[in-house]
Amino acid sequence: MTVILDGKKLRDKILEELKTRLEKYTLKPTLVVILVGDNPASRIYVNNKKKTAENLGINSIVINYPSDVSEQVLLDKINELNTDKNVTAILVQLPLPEHIDKFRVINAISPKKDVDGFTPENSGRLFTGEAPYVYPCTPKGIIRLLEEYNIPLEGRHAVIVGRSNIVGKPLAQMLLNRNATVTICHSHTQNLPEITKTADILVSAVGGKIIGINMIKSNCVVIDVGIFKDENGKTRGDVDFASIAPLTSYITPVPGGVGPMTIAMLMSNTVELFEKNL
Ligand code: GUN
Numbered sequence: 001m002t003v004i005l006d007g008k009k010l011r012d013k014i015l016e017e018l019k020t021r022l023e024k025y026t027l028k029p030t031l032v033v034i035l036v037g038d039n040p041a042s043r044i045y046v047n048n049k050k051k052t053a054e055n056l057g058i059n060s061i062v063i064n065y066p067s068d069v070s071e072q073v074l075l076d077k078i079n080e081l082n083t084d085k086n087v088t089a090i091l092v093q094l095p096l097p098e099h100i101d102k103f104r105v106i107n108a109i110s111p112k113k114d115v116d117g118f119t120p121e122n123s124g125r126l127f128t129g130e131a132p133y134v135y136p137c138t139p140k141g142i143i144r145l146l147e148e149y150n151i152p153l154e155g156r157h158a159v160i161v162g163r164s165n166i167v168g169k170p171l172a173q174m175l176l177n178r179n180a181t182v183t184i185c186h187s188h189t190q191n192l193p194e195i196t197k198t199a200d201i202l203v204s205a206v207g208g209k210i211i212g213i214n215m216i217k218s219n220c221v222v223i224d225v226g227i228f229k230d231e232n233g234k235t236r237g238d239v240d241f242a243s244i245a246p247l248t249s250y251i252t253p254v255p256g257g258v259g260p261m262t263i264a265m266l267m268s269n270t271v272e273l274f275e276k277n278l
Helices: 007-023 040-056 071-083 102-108 120-128 137-148 168-177 192-196 241-247 258-276
Strands: 030-036 059-065 089-092 157-161 181-185 201-204 221-224
Touching: 007 040, 007 137, 007 258, 030 040, 030 071, 040 059, 040 258, 059 071, 071 089, 071 102, 089 102, 089 258, 120 168, 137 168, 137 221, 137 258, 157 168, 157 192, 168 181, 168 201, 181 192, 221 241
Parallel strands: 030 059, 030 089, 157 181, 157 201, 201 221
Antiparallel strands: none
8 A cells, every 4th residue: 555755744844843943032042044046946945944944933034146147246245144153044046057166155154144054064974974054955855854754774775866965965965875875867867677676665856757657666766856836837846646656655745745744844944943043
């Protein structure tokens, strides 16, 4: 029987817990989100983050710059936020326009306010095994979802399709830390179906219809990180859910799986940074 990994239900439970946790403080966290340009998907994500934060009693400020903003303006703003005692968490929404060096911008964020866990100090700590201030939101949400459903990781083969700094690479490390055997596949991987068929846990983070019925082993766990609108305007993930779900032991829906968990983990990271700063 297939179990649907319900990210919305777990998100709601986590947000309730965070709300209670924050009620005991008179001070509140302040999350500042920097959004450059008018990418519609980014705008939706940022609005969702703001709404969720406000429901928890987290101060949330969105600073929106035009797409032609200079890198220096962003660096100056981040430096100002780093030294502002009232600001406890900083997020720069990605992607950034081409003319901006995203590494310089991310590297400018104080690691103690880096709510994504993307700075070299935090990602370096993750990769060496020293705890970062916080873990990246999407991988953390995936691990939390797997744990909630008591899905074992130790010794199991996790195959991740996608090698981004936001999902694939940090998730690989977090799974390794839990003693999974990890394979990362990407756009140059040869014989992708042969590899994905060996997965006990298959994670797809590509953003395109990629995982078909010929690519999975029966009873595997499928985590779909992809989210996009198909040619008919329907929201869907990387996985052909209708045909694949019956073959799996556990699977995330899209929407309603990984997406809500990412937001919940952003809130969790915001609270963790705030508490470390008290
Ligand atoms: N763009 C897509 N996902 C993310 C994320 O987790 N953090 C940031 N900062 N930008 C994103």
